[in-house]
Amino acid sequence: MNTFVFGHKNPDTDSVCSSIAYSYYKDKIGEKVEPRVLGDIRREAGFVLDYFNITAPKLLTDVKVQASDLHYDKIIPLTVNSSVYETYMIMEKEKIHSLPIVDDDFKLIGIVSMKDIAGALIHINSNYVDTNLKSFVNVFSNHSLRIICANNYDMKIQGLLKVFNPNVPNDAKFNEGEVIILKEYHKKEFFSKLEFPISFLILTQFSELSEEEMEKIKKYDIPVISIDLNSPMIIKKMQQTDSIASIMKKDKISYFMLKDYLNDIKESMLKTNFRNYPLVDENGKYVGLIARKHLLKVGRKKVILVDHNEFAQSATGIEEANILEIVDHHKIGGINTSEPIQFLNMPVGSTCTIVYELFKNSAMDIPYKIAGCLISGILSDTLYFKSPTCTQKDIEAVESLNRILKLDLDNYTNMLFKAGSSIEGMSFKDILYNDFKEFTLRSRKIAVSQLFTMDIEELEDKKEELLNYMKDLKEKNAYNTLIFVVTDILKEGSYIYYVSEEPSIIKQAFNTSGDQGGFLPYIVSRKKQIIPMITNVLD
Template sequence: MDNTVYIFGHKNPDTDSICSAIGYAELKNRLSTKTPYLPCRLGAPNPQTSWVLERAGVSAPRYLSDIRIRVQDLMTKNVKTVEGQAPLAEAIDLMQKERIRIIPVVRKGDTLQGMITFFSLTDHLLQVTSPESHLQAVITLDNLIQVLKGKVLAGKPDAAAWKMDFMVAVMGSFSFSKDLEGRNPSKVLLFTADRNDIIRLAIEAGTRAIVVTGGNHPGDAAISAAKEAGVVLIATDFYITQALNLGKLSIPAALAAERGNIQIPGTMLRSEAKRKLLGSHHRGMAVVDEENRVTGIVTRSDLLKNIRKKVILVDHNEAGQSVTGLHEAEILEVLDHHRIGSFSTETPITYLCRPTGSTCTIVATLYRDHSEVPDGKTALILLSGILSDTIIFRSPTCTETDREMAGWLAEIAGVNPEEYGMEMFRASSAVAGLNDSDLIQTDMKEFSEGKQKFSVSQIEVVEFDEIRERSAALLKELEQIRKENSYLFSALLVTNIVTGDSLILFSGDNTVIAETGFPEISKGIYRATGIISRKKQLLPLLLGIIKERRA
């Protein structure tokens, strides 16, 4: 597995979440030449973020659905394979040369056909036969010539697979003739040395092929007779015992391969793969993609490795807001400006949590701390995150550090922060282009206090009219979200960045919102004068009410 470190913000990402990931990854990559840092996102960019990315000329970060280890993270890549029609000897040579225990057999296009394993080799090579039984194997004459490094003296060998009846000329002419009577000559493959009498009898009987071993020559008369009879005559320098063994290895690899439960999808989770592989007799399996093409090999020892993906969290620290499978990852750092939730790690980490209005502000200070100056695009990205989260410096969460970093970044980006901020909010109003569900869930965060869970979403607008028109549908959607997640309540904070006030659409336990003192202007809608920060104003108020009720 590579050593990439994934940097990402919370689910339902806002502008600060995505922009801080982009900006911090850029800084980390400047400071490190050995470890690649990859910015990611845990959801689709909202309209505002999309506008910012387009304005800056920056692509959206890679979408990260989960961080759990999958087979493709553990497998051996660039594996050796053999084609199904290749002789088994080729697979064995590869296994010995590469010191590997299994080798996939593939069709053209690298699609999996079977697997050569020790089990399949023993099944083929160590057949137990009675004295009366014949040694037989399905081979192709083309493969036979290849493995014997033979020379065709007569006949026309082909690539068709035949079930051949192996005979060895170790008896007299009379005994050979009697033995041949009990066989079908057209399926006989004879191995002999300098027994010209046996060769003549075999040609007269019309055997399928004759292998003359030990560098012997059958003579011109035998060659002429074989040509006339249509018998394939092959000469090899291998001695008869060697040739006999190699003859068995001329079987097409596909016919000697195991089939059935031999493959595993690269996307399968490690936990599932362990159950599948450890529950079989296999030491390893072929890893395949959606089209059954071989992409690697995974073994039992691979699945038992303690490998975890490395991550850096920005703009959040609670597992409920983070990527699926976070418990399987190794957290290296956290950069955040929110309350510290239920968070723990196995080893010490860098944890930078500052009471600023934006995580992008923290990232900007780190550029300054390392004497680094972001380029124009990155400066605009970071500035956008600050202006978004501080609502153009109007939020009570805004600090002098936010203003200072915004001024520095604006100078690099060549924009006026106030003018650019208003342009950003006006151009990216989240209301018009989103349906009710998306509008609520674009920036929805789940919180918990004790055993109680609730959600608070937030959107910024320049006027309340459209929200009032859609309030009934939005309240219905909030109730649906509350029921599906067993929340105590679900709320939507609608903030007017021009007036500095908010409306709260609320569905759930009304005694909680009643205790806030916000006046209800219509059913389920409350006026929150002077409230524009979810983090610093609304959330502490709601948490305090729930705590008091538990006491």
């Protein structure tokens, strides 16, 4: 399975672009990775992907351990043509106690256990045969079986089983479609009465047929075999040739799907008492068997985090994943790992700058599309060098990348910001979750949403509705404080809206009267300004 590379929830331009560019870098050094996103791609990032004709990463809903991550057994399944004998032999060989049955399209249609076979051999109707020639040959192959007349190995053998005996009134008669066991010394009487086709003829103990008898067999197209066994032994072993379809369970089969989560599988197994469970894909096709033993050592999803390093900002189930690397430019948060990892954290304005440095240090050529990804992430996260997070490394990276791209940076950045700043047609949910991050600061759960736009008048007109929505969001998620920062790139400042159990935090942190929608000059960075200012007040 490939390693997933992804940024934080509510993916912005730097998050999306760094995951794409870093995935390309890892691929070129021989590692199998795949870029993903954890939510809907924002408009600005969508503009970048369209501009440079880059395929958007697929959505990753979570990284919880699923059945697909388990080291399940890939046991070859049975078909309805499999015999009881064949099923038993496979179970003995594989040391398992149940097997799935599939149709011609490999879809699960039933399951059979060793207990089912044992019960069938006791209660099965020995007077009726339901098998095929292949199964018959498998069961009797060790008894000098000879095929005297037959069309093909897949031919069906079905019908009432009877031992012909002219001296017993009930056994002296036979009907069309029956399976007849014939002894050598009863052949003459049998063939004198054979005036119609029967389903199958079994000759015991090396019986032979004369030319006249063969002509009659061919006339009625009757399949014939000879076995070096007496009739009681043939009847006894005949049960083993029956189709497994006659005893398999078809209703209320306990099975799991590849997408099922480990916790749900454990809970289901506790309520049932089966040794093995079939595993199927989204189309119902069988892929393998899982048992309790497979839950003892699970294969966790391998992930690389870019542009974030906090659990609250990462994928659902990140605690269950195997984090291999982190590439980030934010403060170190609450990510814990069970073993050492590669953690590349640099005080620069964009994660894309860090990825660019990796390309540069390895002297790897950067293709046009990847250069477009990198430069866009840097321009976006540094607000075209206006953010206090911007460093000389960010500026140098843009200059170097633009030697590949040859963009009019003023014009391109204007288009970039214009694409991302429009709020036309957006709901409050879309607006707030456009760039939404949660933090735990001094035991307080604080969320900060940031929006870059020039449409502040539209928000001001709906201020009361916006604040009511924020209050509901705060209560629903048990936030101590929820802050919404609307950044105007041209004015180089932000408007602030908030709901908080401690309003004084906002007033002290930003030295403001606390008015909703108040303007904060030169406050444009959540990472470098807003979060540190709040943290200082809490300290």
